[in-house]
Amino acid sequence: GEKVEQHESTLSVREGDSAVINCTYTDTASSYFPWYKQEAGKSLHFVIDIRSNVDRKQSQRLTVLLDKKAKRFSLHITATQPEDSAIYFCAAHNYAQGLTFGLGTRVSVFP
Amino acid sequence: EAAVTQSPRNKVTVTGGNVTLSCRQTNSHNYMYWYRQDTGHGLRLIHYSYGAGNLQIGDVPDGYKATRTTQEDFFLLLELASPSQTSLYFCASSDKARGLEQYFGPGTRLTVL
Numbered sequence: 001g002e003k004v005e006q007h008e009s010t011l012s013v014r015e016g017d018s019a020v021i022n023c024t025y026t027d028t029a030s031s032y033f034p035w036y037k038q039e040a041g042k043s044l045h046f047v048i049d050i051r052s053n054v055d056r057k058q059s060q061r062l063t064v065l066l067d068k069k070a071k072r073f074s075l076h077i078t079a080t081q082p083e084d085s086a087i088y089f090c091a092a093h094n095y096a097q098g099l100t101f102g103l104g105t106r107v108s109v110f111p
Numbered sequence: 112e113a114a115v116t117q118s119p120r121n122k123v124t125v126t127g128g129n130v131t132l133s134c135r136q137t138n139s140h141n142y143m144y145w146y147r148q149d150t151g152h153g154l155r156l157i158h159y160s161y162g163a164g165n166l167q168i169g170d171v172p173d174g175y176k177a178t179r180t181t182q183e184d185f186f187l188l189l190e191l192a193s194p195s196q197t198s199l200y201f202c203a204s205s206d207k208a209r210g211l212e213q214y215f216g217p218g219t220r221l222t223v224l
Contacts, residue, residue, distance in 0.1 A: 034212075036215075043216060044154075044215045046213075098156070098159070102153060103151070111119065
């Protein structure tokens with residue numbers, strides 16, 4: 001079945017710098033890749049997604065890149081702010097297995 | 112935005128105890144899910160359902176039962192709780208095909224002593 005590896009378990013960035021989180025997946029049938037954010041003590045909420053018919057999607061300071069050939073996708077956060085500090089989960093979806101999550105990346109933004 | 116609520120928010124029980132976690136969604140979503148979140152394991156799917164009366168097993172179903180009584184309500188049952196089931200439990204719902212665009216509840220922290 002699908003396996004999603006999230007390469008960075010922790011990421012520490014200076015406020016104003018960029019952060020990049022990288023994920024890889026195994027199942028070529030996966031075609032939808034959402035990202036979720038979990039702030040301290042809170043639940044997960046959706047932040048951005050990308051479908052396999054495009055290779056880039058941007059929403060304000062967030063950009064997702066998808067490389068289907070390498071089975072790799074990444075989340076780029078520009079001009080980081082303290083409120084970006086959270087755990088970010090990548091996930092991959094296919095219709096046979098549903099949604100498979102990575103283990104999460106803890107992003108800390110320091111002044 | 113979809114509203115998913117869970118109760119209780121915190122629960123402490125003893126080994127062998129009987130626990131029911133409740134989830135309600137108010138947006139008439141077809142799919143509902145139960146996950147557990149543990150450090151080092153991320154989110155793991157326990158059970159899910161695509162409608163009242165339906166139940167599908169997830170990736171880590173052992174020791175858990177679930178029941179979907181209505182479109183809105185999905186329950187997770189631990190009939191003989193064990194310390195290994197100490198975890199943070201999330202319910203989620205979605206209206207699309209299985210797994211897409213999930214909205215998560217606030218979570219229930221369960222401690223089994």
